[in-house]
Amino acid sequence: MRAALLLYRAYCAGSWGVQRRYPAAMCIWVLGVALEPVLYLAVWHTAAGGGQLGGFSGGDFAAYYLLVMLVNHVSYTWFFMVMDRRVREGGFSALLLRPVHPLHGDIAENLTFKAITAVAVVPMAVLLCLTMEVRFRLGVLDLTLAAPSVLTGAVLRMSLEWTLSLAALWTTRVESFGRVYGFVSHFLGGFAAPLTALPAALHATASWTPFPWMVAFPVELAMGRHPAAEAVRGLLVQAGWLVASLVLLRTVWRRALRRHTAVGG
Amino acid sequence: MVEGLRKSFRLRPAGGRWFRRAADRTAGEVTAVDGIGFHIEPGEVVGFLGPNGAGKTTTLKLLSGLLHPTAGEVRVGGYRPADRDRDFLRSIAFVMGQRQQLVWDIPIKDSLELNRIVYRVPDGEFRRTRQELVEMLELGPLLGRTARTLSLGQRMRCEIAASLIHCPSLLFLDEPTLGLDISMQRRIRTFVREHNRRRGTTVLLTSHYMGDIAELCDRALVIHEGGLVYDGGLDALRARIAPFKRISVKLRGGAAELGSLGTVVSQSSEEAEIRVESTAAPDAVARLLAIDQVYDFQVMDPSLEDVIGQFFTEGLSR
Numbered sequence: 001m002r003a004a005l006l007l008y009r010a011y012c013a014g015s016w017g018v019q020r021r022y023p024a025a026m027c028i029w030v031l032g033v034a035l036e037p038v039l040y041l042a043v044w045h046t047a048a049g050g051g052q053l054g055g056f057s058g059g060d061f062a063a064y065y066l067l068v069m070l071v072n073h074v075s076y077t078w079f080f081m082v083m084d085r086r087v088r089e090g091g092f093s094a095l096l097l098r099p100v101h102p103l104h105g106d107i108a109e110n111l112t113f114k115a116i117t118a119v120a121v122v123p124m125a126v127l128l129c130l131t132m133e134v135r136f137r138l139g140v141l142d143l144t145l146a147a148p149s150v151l152t153g154a155v156l157r158m159s160l161e162w163t164l165s166l167a168a169l170w171t172t173r174v175e176s177f178g179r180v181y182g183f184v185s186h187f188l189g190g191f192a193a194p195l196t197a198l199p200a201a202l203h204a205t206a207s208w209t210p211f212p213w214m215v216a217f218p219v220e221l222a223m224g225r226h227p228a229a230e231a232v233r234g235l236l237v238q239a240g241w242l243v244a245s246l247v248l249l250r251t252v253w254r255r256a257l258r259r260h261t262a263v264g265g
Numbered sequence: 266m267v268e269g270l271r272k273s274f275r276l277r278p279a280g281g282r283w284f285r286r287a288a289d290r291t292a293g294e295v296t297a298v299d300g301i302g303f304h305i306e307p308g309e310v311v312g313f314l315g316p317n318g319a320g321k322t323t324t325l326k327l328l329s330g331l332l333h334p335t336a337g338e339v340r341v342g343g344y345r346p347a348d349r350d351r352d353f354l355r356s357i358a359f360v361m362g363q364r365q366q367l368v369w370d371i372p373i374k375d376s377l378e379l380n381r382i383v384y385r386v387p388d389g390e391f392r393r394t395r396q397e398l399v400e401m402l403e404l405g406p407l408l409g410r411t412a413r414t415l416s417l418g419q420r421m422r423c424e425i426a427a428s429l430i431h432c433p434s435l436l437f438l439d440e441p442t443l444g445l446d447i448s449m450q451r452r453i454r455t456f457v458r459e460h461n462r463r464r465g466t467t468v469l470l471t472s473h474y475m476g477d478i479a480e481l482c483d484r485a486l487v488i489h490e491g492g493l494v495y496d497g498g499l500d501a502l503r504a505r506i507a508p509f510k511r512i513s514v515k516l517r518g519g520a521a522e523l524g525s526l527g528t529v530v531s532q533s534s535e536e537a538e539i540r541v542e543s544t545a546a547p548d549a550v551a552r553l554l555a556i557d558q559v560y561d562f563q564v565m566d567p568s569l570e571d572v573i574g575q576f577f578t579e580g581l582s583r
Contacts, residue, residue: 003385010382017371093331094365099354100383257349258333261274 011108041065054197059135075154080178083165146222190216270337299491312482366427384431418449
């Protein structure tokens with residue numbers, strides 16, 4: 001355990017050393033990621049007008065997208081982009097030569113970036129809270145259930161997206177694949193619209209995919225939109241998806257190692 | 266230990282619709298390494314020779330576990346490299362290119378520190394090794410600089426240091442002097458030789474610069490079209506591929522008839538170079554002494570460059 005902590009500390013320190021050299025790029029990136037929910041909020045808030053849409057009032061939409069901004073900040077990744085470049089340019093070989101799974105370095109880099117950019121995201125969330133009519137009903141039980149759900153959703157998303165990014169070992173078009181994945185996950189994951197605002201068939205379809213369990217479900221838990229029994233059932237389904245994604249990661253990783261052709265290095 | 270090692274890559278035809286290419290199972294295979302076998306003792310420095318695409322780097326990648334063999338058996342220090350056992354990975358280092366071990370945007374000393382943690386090098390050992398590497402590779406002024414600000418040669422020295430900070434028992438060097446000037450090539454060679462002497466590190470080296478092989482290696486493996494065509498000493502390689510001597514002759518001026526001694530490679534009024542069969546060299550020397558215009562000469566073995574050049578153009582049939 002101590003060795004793992006030392007490793008993560010070293011990786012995070014290295015990543016901090018790299019990222020602090022690119023403050024402008026970091027600002028642009030974080031603005032793009034954080035403002036996306038704000039755009040959706042503006043659209044849905046206007047659409048709702050003074051009434052309700054999919055069970056959401058204007059204030060509910062504000063609360064929903066405020067929480068989406070924060071939960072998404074915890075869980076989003078850029079693994080497709082990184083893996084595409086490292087496989088094409090030979091950096092993947094260097095990582096394979098190390099006695100540490102490459103996933104750890106990527107997670108540490110992700111956490112470091114999130115920690116740094118939280119400095120911008122949290123004030124943006126506060127500003128949104130002050131300027132919009134946000135309707136929160138933050139109960140202790142809701143937050144207690146939401147906390148592990150946010151964590152599980154983040155691990156599920158990282159695990160699944162890292163696994164899918166390994167497609168870079170099969171195709172040179174993994175960034176395009178990542179864009180398609182991003183579109184589908186936005187649509188079915190509750191980014192583009194709260195799931196209850198989707199047509200019933202789409203809502204039902206989404207519930208059979210892992211996407212709603214990454215961001216939408218933790219957000220809905222925090223908003224107290226699920227009764228206790230349903231919340232517990234949701235947490236179990238979320239845990240099931242997490243286990244499935246970890247099994248998939250292990251399987252794909254083994255196949256990827258056999259597939260690796262070590263081009264460019 | 267390597268036995269019957271083979272590595273093939275599937276080729277897919279370029280162009281056409283992607284689904285047609287994906288469905289095309291009839292595409293051919295290219296065999297990069299074709300059933301080679303050899304054994305290397307700890308502490309040896311072995312050079313891999315061969316033209317581009319011969320299979321040298323692929324062999325090193327198979328030995329380091331980066332590639333899975335299609336067939337055959339590989340054991341390195343008792344491990345199967347493809348299993349990626351952590352102890353195995355801690356026992357090797359692979360220098361290929363100049364951005365493998367160094368983090369581009371952080372100071373070199375921080376990259377070394379990161380490797381200390383990754384390879385779990387004890388503090389005391391890390392300090393000793395770092396000190397030794399800094400001295401041998403003259404890295405002192407570079408430690409505080411980021412990799413991106415270093416020249417090619419400086420970066421390669423730092424890359425080697427970062428690769429060796431965990432004291433691997435086996436070092437793979439793939440074209441370590443590529444693109445470096447003569448003086449930097451010498452420094453790298455001197456370092457590798459000295460490191461091998463001090464630490465007993467086994468070194469497997471590929472290089473297009475024959476100077477690297479000639480200076481560092483006692484043994485060469487010549488790979489051609491994926492097959493191992495020679496495994497032995499460099500002198501024996503010269504004798505086998507190029508059993509001739511070069512005689513450099515100094516002339517007083519005027520035409521001298523040298524054609525009867527052997528093949529005249531070049532001739533001017535002041536000097537000439539002749540190539541003669543090794544067995545005919547004593548007779549040629551005796552006859553040179555009898556030629557008035559000749560006032561000096563030197564008998565030399567062919568350079569390794571000549572030997573390899575001849576091999577790749579004429580084959581190993583001689």
